[in-house]
Structure formats: C-alpha cells, structure tokens
Amino acid sequence: MKRFIFLINFILVFHLANAQTKAISFDVNGLKVILKSTQKETVSMSMFFKGGVMNYNAERAGIENLALAAAATCGTKNYSVVDYQELADEYGIDISGSSRTDYGTISMDCISKYLDQGWKLFSDAVINPAFDKTEFQTTKERMITGIYHSQSDPETRIEQLTMESMFKDSPYSINPLGTSKTVGGFTAEMVSNYYHSELLNKNKMFLVVAGNITKEELEKKIQASFSGLKGKTYTPPVYDRKTLTGEHLVIEQRDIATNYMSCIMNAPTMTNADYYAFVLTINALSGSMNYELRTKLGLSYAPGATVKVQQIPYTSMFVSTTQPKKAFKAMISVYNNIREGKYGERYLEALKKEHRDRYYRHQESASSIVKDLGEAEVLGDYSITENMVANFNKVSLQDMKDSFAKYLKGAIWIYLGDEQVGRAAFQ
Structure with a gap:
C-alpha cells in the first residue's frame, strides 16, 4: 500500500514539475516574450528579429548578419569595447549575433548567478x-574570412547551390552571409543605420528566455531595459511556396577528390499537419541510405536525408562519394523501397523512440531550448515544439506513405565535383 501511495505521489509530482516547465508567452510594453523556466544552472536568451533575407535585396546581402554580429561585439554606448569584453570574460558571459535565412538573433548565455551582469551586457547590445x-573592421574581416571558407567547403557550397537553384530569381535565394564584395563594401555607419532603421522595432522582435528565472523577475528586467523600445509598422513577408515538378540537374565543376551529390525535393512546412509523418518518413529514408550506401556497399562515409526546416522547406537526400554512378543508382533504389512502404510497425515505433530520445537530449541545453522555441515562433507558433513528441507519437504507417506520395513529386539534383563524371552518373 505504501509503495502504491508513493508511486501515485511520484506521478503527481512528475506531472506538476512537467507542467511548470511548459513555455509561456506574454507581452511587456508590446514586446512579445517567450519564457521556459528551468532549474538549470545556466540561463540562455535570444532577441529574435523577423524577416531574415526578406529584409533586404541582393546588393545588401550580408548586412543583417554583420549588423547583429557587430552589435554583439563592437561595444555599446555604456561600455567601451575593452570594458564590454573584459566584463564578459570575467563573468563567463557569451554574447553573439548572427542572421539566417528566416531570422536574426542577438544571444546571451551565462551561469544563473551572473544573470544580472549578463543581462546588462545583453540588453545594452540590443x-x-x-x-x-576599429572593432567593426575586425568583425567585418572575420565575416569575409567566413564567406571564403563557406565557398571552399563542399557541404556548405552544396547548401548554397540548393538555395540558389530552388529559389532562383527570388529574394529567398539570397545568402544571409553575403558575398566578399557586398560585405566588403559596408561601413560602420551603413550597418548602424540598417540596424536602427530596419531591425530595432519591437513589432519585428521577440525575446526568448530559458533558465532559472520567474516571469515576474524577467518582466522587471524588461521594463527597466526595453521601455524605450519603439514600435513601427511591420508587414510580414509573403512566401511563394511553389511545388517542384519534373527533374533538373545542376552541376558545378570542382577539382576535388570526393564528389558531392544532393537530391532536393519538396517538404511540408512545420505548421502543416503532414509535417510529423513526413519527417519520420525522411528519417526512415536516411537510415536506409546509411545502411545501403555506407554499411553494405561502402560507397560513402556519411550518406543520409534530412528536412531543411524553414519558411519554404525542402528535403535533401545527400551523399559524398568517389563513385557517383553507383551511388546514384543506390540512392534511387533506397528511395523506391521507402516509397513502396517496405517497413513495418516495429520500425515505425523505433523511429518514434529515436525522435523522442533526440528531442529530450536536445532539451537538456538551455540554448537549444531557446533556439527551438524561437524557430518555432518564427515558423508559426512556439507551442509547436512543446507539442512535438505527442504529434510524432500519433503518426501511423499510412500517414507516412501518404505524406511521401504527396510531397516527393519533383527533384533538383545538385552535383559538385568532376563535371564529366557527374554527367555520366546521371545518364
């Protein structure tokens, strides 16, 4: 009897604790805030800026990434560069800024007992x-070095080719890092003007926090630091979500020992009811590719498939290999097996368990919690990530087959390597 009562109490405590860690949202003077209180020894937060590459044209590519990086590193009106960096080092505070395809951030991580110090630096940077x-020039040179590195890295270049090919003639194809030419032409004044006129707008921003802090404590800090934040009219961008049809081949000649291949296909958005079944299907595709091309045939070290989750998402089935023709045939064979539904209930349950385990491991980090909540909010609603496990658990085998048939109807094949060998592989 005592054991039974203990078990009931344990379950009640567990559910109470779980309920307390659910993320909540509220407004402070018009600024949306998402908070997930935890018992972790670290606090993580990010100020998100909506829009991403849709905020500027190709001639200004990279300006937002540079603006946010510089805002986080080039001093503030209250702290010189030296003082800012010394305080960050003294208290172990990590502050950074960057921009991606759909959004930008200024982020801060610190241990809980130094939250006051971290908040002062973070809020002043925003x-x-x-x-x-002087520091801006250093930051800009670091950004340009990163651009050169991304162009020489085959995997990063494949991603860039994907965006350029799939969203050709659309602002969505713009590389958020920019080019060495565009970034090289930006001055501190230009970037400052962009930050203050285009980004610093509470209607375009929201704050996400995860850590050992209460709603009341956070509200007080926001009131003190962001009360002067202005709001201007903001119209969210409209995304042209076209469906890929037919098959296309894009080849870029590179003198490299290993050739890189990627098959780009359609995918549902994160807010679509098909998303969960589709992701599990692509996970099945990825696992089968790894077994067939790596373990069984030895054609590639790290083949796989993934869903690129963004405002206009896509599926990527990828491989790096010295034998493109054999790899291409193997990829098609694996694809056809998954399309025909050659997997059963046990495999589906294993996929669900793998996803649950990955989700819970990911939630162990405060910074990962902030990133997940923020991305979900950008793509539709922060609660998507809170309900992720439950929605994956509802997926059936028929859901997976239906989602595969619905979205995987067209493809763009991206090839990076020996052009002659590549063209022969796809014949």
Whole structure:
C-alpha cells in the first residue's frame, strides 16, 4: 500500500514539475516574450528579429548578419569595447549575433548567478550598440574570412547551390552571409543605420528566455531595459511556396577528390499537419541510405536525408562519394523501397523512440531550448515544439506513405565535383 501511495505521489509530482516547465508567452510594453523556466544552472536568451533575407535585396546581402554580429561585439554606448569584453570574460558571459535565412538573433548565455551582469551586457547590445569603427573592421574581416571558407567547403557550397537553384530569381535565394564584395563594401555607419532603421522595432522582435528565472523577475528586467523600445509598422513577408515538378540537374565543376551529390525535393512546412509523418518518413529514408550506401556497399562515409526546416522547406537526400554512378543508382533504389512502404510497425515505433530520445537530449541545453522555441515562433507558433513528441507519437504507417506520395513529386539534383563524371552518373 505504501509503495502504491508513493508511486501515485511520484506521478503527481512528475506531472506538476512537467507542467511548470511548459513555455509561456506574454507581452511587456508590446514586446512579445517567450519564457521556459528551468532549474538549470545556466540561463540562455535570444532577441529574435523577423524577416531574415526578406529584409533586404541582393546588393545588401550580408548586412543583417554583420549588423547583429557587430552589435554583439563592437561595444555599446555604456561600455567601451575593452570594458564590454573584459566584463564578459570575467563573468563567463557569451554574447553573439548572427542572421539566417528566416531570422536574426542577438544571444546571451551565462551561469544563473551572473544573470544580472549578463543581462546588462545583453540588453545594452540590443538597445545601445555603438558599432565602434576599429572593432567593426575586425568583425567585418572575420565575416569575409567566413564567406571564403563557406565557398571552399563542399557541404556548405552544396547548401548554397540548393538555395540558389530552388529559389532562383527570388529574394529567398539570397545568402544571409553575403558575398566578399557586398560585405566588403559596408561601413560602420551603413550597418548602424540598417540596424536602427530596419531591425530595432519591437513589432519585428521577440525575446526568448530559458533558465532559472520567474516571469515576474524577467518582466522587471524588461521594463527597466526595453521601455524605450519603439514600435513601427511591420508587414510580414509573403512566401511563394511553389511545388517542384519534373527533374533538373545542376552541376558545378570542382577539382576535388570526393564528389558531392544532393537530391532536393519538396517538404511540408512545420505548421502543416503532414509535417510529423513526413519527417519520420525522411528519417526512415536516411537510415536506409546509411545502411545501403555506407554499411553494405561502402560507397560513402556519411550518406543520409534530412528536412531543411524553414519558411519554404525542402528535403535533401545527400551523399559524398568517389563513385557517383553507383551511388546514384543506390540512392534511387533506397528511395523506391521507402516509397513502396517496405517497413513495418516495429520500425515505425523505433523511429518514434529515436525522435523522442533526440528531442529530450536536445532539451537538456538551455540554448537549444531557446533556439527551438524561437524557430518555432518564427515558423508559426512556439507551442509547436512543446507539442512535438505527442504529434510524432500519433503518426501511423499510412500517414507516412501518404505524406511521401504527396510531397516527393519533383527533384533538383545538385552535383559538385568532376563535371564529366557527374554527367555520366546521371545518364
């Protein structure tokens, strides 16, 4: 009897604790805030800026990434560059800024007992960035070095080719890092003007926090630091979600020992009811590719498939190989097996368990919690990530087959390597 009562109490405590860790949202002076209180020894937060590459044209590619990086590193009106960096080092505070395809962020991580110090630096970087010219030049040179590295890295280049090919003639194809030419032409004044006129707008921003802090404590900090934040009219971008049809081949000649291949296909958005079944199907495709091309045939070290989750998502089935023709045939064979539904209930349950385990491991990090909640909010609603496990658990075998048939109807094949060998592989 005692054991039974203990078990009931344990379950009640568990569910109470679980309920307390659910993320909540609220507004403070018009700024949306998403908070997930935890018992972790670290606190993580990000100020999100909506729009991403839809905020600027190709001639200004990279300006937002540079603006947010510089805001987080080039001092503030209240702290010189040296003072800012010394305080961050003294208290182990990590502050950074960057921009991606759909959004930008200024982020801060610190241990809980130094939250006050971290908040001061973080909030000042958001509200009062100084864009110190000397430090700005250093930051800009670091960004340009990163651009050169991304162009020489085959895997990153494949991703860039994917965006350029799939969203040709659309602003969505813009590389958020920019080019060495565009970034090289930006001045501290230009970037400061962009930050203050285009980004610093509470209607375009929202704050996500995860850590050992209460709603009341966070509200007080926001009131003190962001009360002067202005709001301007913001119209969210409209995304042209066209469906791929037919098959197309894009080849870029590279003198490299290993050739890189990627098959790009359609995918549902994160807010679509088909999303969960589709992701599990692509997970099945990825696992089968790894077994067939790596373990069984030895054609590639790291083949797989994934869903690129963004405002206009896509599926990528990828492989790096010295034998493109054999790899291509093997990829098609695996694809056809998954399309025909050659897997059963036990395999589906294994896929669900793998996804649950990955989700819970990911939630162990405060910064991962912030990233997941923020991305979900950008793509539709932060609660998507909170309900993720339950929705994956509802998926049936028929759901997977239906989603595969519905979305995988067209393809763009991307090839990076020896052009002659590549063309022969796809014949």
